Amino acid sequence: LYYLAKADLELGYTADALEMSYHSARCSESAAAGYSLAGGIQIRQGKFTEAADAFHKALDYNAQDLASRDLLAFALWKIGSSDEALNELKEVQRRDPLDLPSNAILNMMGKGEKDFLKKREDGYLEEMLDMANFFLNAGLKKEAINILSEYYHYLDAVNKDHPALIYYYYGVLADDNKMLSRAMDMSPDYVFPN
Numbered sequence: 001l002y003y004l005a006k007a008d009l010e011l012g013y014t015a016d017a018l019e020m021s022y023h024s025a026r027c028s029e030s031a032a033a034g035y036s037l038a039g040g041i042q043i044r045q046g047k048f049t050e051a052a053d054a055f056h057k058a059l060d061y062n063a064q065d066l067a068s069r070d071l072l073a074f075a076l077w078k079i080g081s082s083d084e085a086l087n088e089l090k091e092v093q094r095r096d097p098l099d100l101p102s103n104a105i106l107n108m109m110g111k112g113e114k115d116f117l118k119k120r121e122d123g124y125l126e127e128m129l130d131m132a133n134f135f136l137n138a139g140l141k142k143e144a145i146n147i148l149s150e151y152y153h154y155l156d157a158v159n160k161d162h163p164a165l166i167y168y169y170y171g172v173l174a175d176d177n178k179m180l181s182r183a184m185d186m187s188p189d190y191v192f193p194n
Helices: 002-009 016-026 027-043 047-063 065-076 082-095 100-108 116-121 125-137 141-157 164-174 175-183
Strands: none
Touching: 002 016, 002 027, 016 027, 027 065, 027 141, 047 065, 065 082, 065 175, 082 100, 100 125, 100 141, 116 164, 125 141, 125 164, 164 175
16 A cells, blocks of 8 residues: 555655555554655645645654655644754654755754864765655655755865756756756766666
8 A cells, every 4th residue: 555655656646645544544554654655745735734644644653764754844844833843853863863854844944053064074975865865755855956056066165066966957957957067068978877
């Protein structure tokens, strides 16, 4: 049921995906994942109160799920419960001080470190792509684009070379043909190791 919900979501059958995610949450072995998926679907729909409820239930089944806790904090922030969101993010950082999405959400809230890219991630492309993918998988495309944009400007500020993948990712997500053209002009050597 969980994988059916994921497949429905990928195919664009959002209502079916939400229904199947709640069906999968009824099974103990997939309850946490089912509720977390339901919360992610509701974030995509802009239903932040319902998403927060689903993430709370996911955490009841698996309190170690930092991704659900990060998304719970995001949903709480969106409904105006900033103090509760900050508490959730502090809990994430207590458990994993290097958690990237919690830092990004803190910055979105205006509560994060000023130069968090420089101080925490040191500008590594893979970490930025992971963080962008985290938000993209949660249906938060605008936030994923903003992270890639900030990383691009960070590279400019420290005079580092821009890796081709940042152009590809940003170009596809932002539908920016100029960035895609720049990526295609760059050497593909060591860019696609898989």
